[in-house]
Amino acid sequence: VDIDPASISKLVKADFPIVGDVKNVVKEMLESVSLINPSKYESWRDTIKNFDSLHPLTYHEDTDRLKPQWVIQRVGELLGDSANISTDVGQHQMWTAQFYPFSRPRQFISSGGLGTMGFGFPAAMGVKVASPDKVSINFTGDGSILMNCQELMTAVEKKIPVINIILNNNYLGMVRQWQTLFYNKRHSETDLSVQPDFVKLAEAFGGIGYRVHTKEEFDAALKDAVEKNIVTFIEVVIERLENVMPMVPSGGSLFNMMLLERKEKK
Structure with a gap:
C-alpha cells in the first residue's frame, strides 16, 4: 500500500x-x-x-568475553514483562529483536530500518515518563550512546531512571561487519578502541555506572541499578567480532540471505 x-x-x-x-x-x-x-x-x-x-536463532559461548545475545536474553529472564525495551541502531538493535522474550504490545521501542544512532536513550526516557511503573531499558552500543550521552543531565535533573546497557565491542559493530564481509576487511573509521570511561561519564552527570566482564557481575549490576532507580550506564565488555545473522547484502533479495556466521581472526 x-x-x-x-x-x-x-x-x-x-x-x-x-x-x-x-x-x-x-x-x-x-x-x-x-x-x-x-x-x-x-x-x-x-x-x-x-x-x-x-535455522534456529542461536549463538556459541566459546570466548572469554560475554556474548551480547546472552546479555539480552538474561535481561529478559530477570525482568521479562516488567521492562520496556528501547534500542539505538546497530547490531544490538537486531540482537534485541531476535533474543529478548517480548510478551506484550508496545514493549519494544525501536526506530526501525530508517532510524539513527542516538535514538535509544531519549526514546527510553520518554518511555519511562509514559510508563513509570515499568523498568526502562535501553540497549545501546559504544558508538550509539555517545550520540546523545548529554541527555544524562536531563535524566538526572528530571529524575528519569533509564538503565542504559552498553554492549561494548570497541567497534561501530554493524559497519565493521559490513566492511568485513563485503569490503575485504578494509575497516575504515570503525575501530573505537579509543573511547571515554563510561562509568566516570555517568557519574560525572550524577548517575551511576558499572563495567562488567562476567555473568555474575552483570546480574549484580542490573539488580543494583533497578534498586537504586536512577539513570544508569552498565557497560558490558562483549565479544568484539560477533556478527548479526541472518542478514541480507545491500541490494540483495531475501533469497540472498546469509544465515551462517563466518569465523574471523582477532
Whole structure:
C-alpha cells in the first residue's frame, strides 16, 4: 500500500498493489477480515515452523568475553514483562529483536530500518515518563550512546531512571561487519578502541555506572541499578567480532540471505 504509485513495486514486487492513503485502505481492509478463513494459512504456518527448525536463532559461548545475545536474553529472564525495551541502531538493535522474550504490545521501542544512532536513550526516557511503573531499558552500543550521552543531565535533573546497557565491542559493530564481509576487511573509521570511561561519564552527570566482564557481575549490576532507580550506564565488555545473522547484502533479495556466521581472526 502506498500513496505514491511510483513507489509500488519499486523495491519489492507487489502481487497485490494498492494505491491510496494507508489509513483509509486499512479501514476498508478491516471490513473484510471477518471473511478470512484461518485454516487457509495452515500450510504457510507449517512452512514457518520448518524454517525455525532448520535455522534456529542461536549463538556459541566459546570466548572469554560475554556474548551480547546472552546479555539480552538474561535481561529478559530477570525482568521479562516488567521492562520496556528501547534500542539505538546497530547490531544490538537486531540482537534485541531476535533474543529478548517480548510478551506484550508496545514493549519494544525501536526506530526501525530508517532510524539513527542516538535514538535509544531519549526514546527510553520518554518511555519511562509514559510508563513509570515499568523498568526502562535501553540497549545501546559504544558508538550509539555517545550520540546523545548529554541527555544524562536531563535524566538526572528530571529524575528519569533509564538503565542504559552498553554492549561494548570497541567497534561501530554493524559497519565493521559490513566492511568485513563485503569490503575485504578494509575497516575504515570503525575501530573505537579509543573511547571515554563510561562509568566516570555517568557519574560525572550524577548517575551511576558499572563495567562488567562476567555473568555474575552483570546480574549484580542490573539488580543494583533497578534498586537504586536512577539513570544508569552498565557497560558490558562483549565479544568484539560477533556478527548479526541472518542478514541480507545491500541490494540483495531475501533469497540472498546469509544465515551462517563466518569465523574471523582477532
